[in-house]
Amino acid sequence: xxxxxxxxxxxxxxxxxxxxxxxxxxxxxxxxxxxxxxxxxxxxxxxxxxxxxxxxxxxxxxxxxxxxxxxxxxxxxxxxxxxxxxxxxxxxxxxxxxxxxxxxxxxxxxx
Amino acid sequence: xxxxxxxxxxxxxxxxxxxxxxxxxxxxxxxxxxxxxxxxxxxxxxxxxxxxxxxxxxxxxxxxxxxxxxxxxxxxxxxxxxxxxxxxxxxxxxxxxxxxxxxxxxxxxxxxxxxxx
Numbered sequence: 001x002x003x004x005x006x007x008x009x010x011x012x013x014x015x016x017x018x019x020x021x022x023x024x025x026x027x028x029x030x031x032x033x034x035x036x037x038x039x040x041x042x043x044x045x046x047x048x049x050x051x052x053x054x055x056x057x058x059x060x061x062x063x064x065x066x067x068x069x070x071x072x073x074x075x076x077x078x079x080x081x082x083x084x085x086x087x088x089x090x091x092x093x094x095x096x097x098x099x100x101x102x103x104x105x106x107x108x109x110x111x
Numbered sequence: 112x113x114x115x116x117x118x119x120x121x122x123x124x125x126x127x128x129x130x131x132x133x134x135x136x137x138x139x140x141x142x143x144x145x146x147x148x149x150x151x152x153x154x155x156x157x158x159x160x161x162x163x164x165x166x167x168x169x170x171x172x173x174x175x176x177x178x179x180x181x182x183x184x185x186x187x188x189x190x191x192x193x194x195x196x197x198x199x200x201x202x203x204x205x206x207x208x209x210x211x212x213x214x215x216x217x218x219x220x221x222x223x224x225x226x227x228x
Binding site: 090 | 173
């Protein structure tokens, strides 16, 4: 099974400042089609997760451009260029390359 | 707009079964896989398996084989997750999610299942 490891697990930030979350997998997430199968989700308190980034670097519909995803193979990063108060919650990376799909432990972003 | 609306919270005794529903609207139900994800209290999400509403085919995580059954009723655009032989560690929030490409672009609101004697 593919194991996803996120860091840090807790991320205190100041509004207006940048933030960065790392996600590593124990196997490459690079598909033969050239895409990296890595998604990022945000779960706000008391809510369902919602999709931020798919295929490592493509923003989902309606996601502000202050969110960006990068990386390839086994190392991935989610960046928020300027954190806003509404960005608080737990961020998860997930690999949909291979069954069983797997999530990282989550990174709690706090202001 | 795409919506997945799940059934309400359930309280069950150990050994019982429960069936959670996920009603889809705003898109062609049979055109997209449905995934089920659970989240134990204070924990991260855990993928349980996927369901093809068109063919009825399933793919369960090995951990849940023999524990869950995913089905659907296409006449009412609804997917179901049945869990058997419930234990206290099955207490969790259960989500359905629609797969678009490789990602889960729409999620249900979650159904809390509490297993307690």
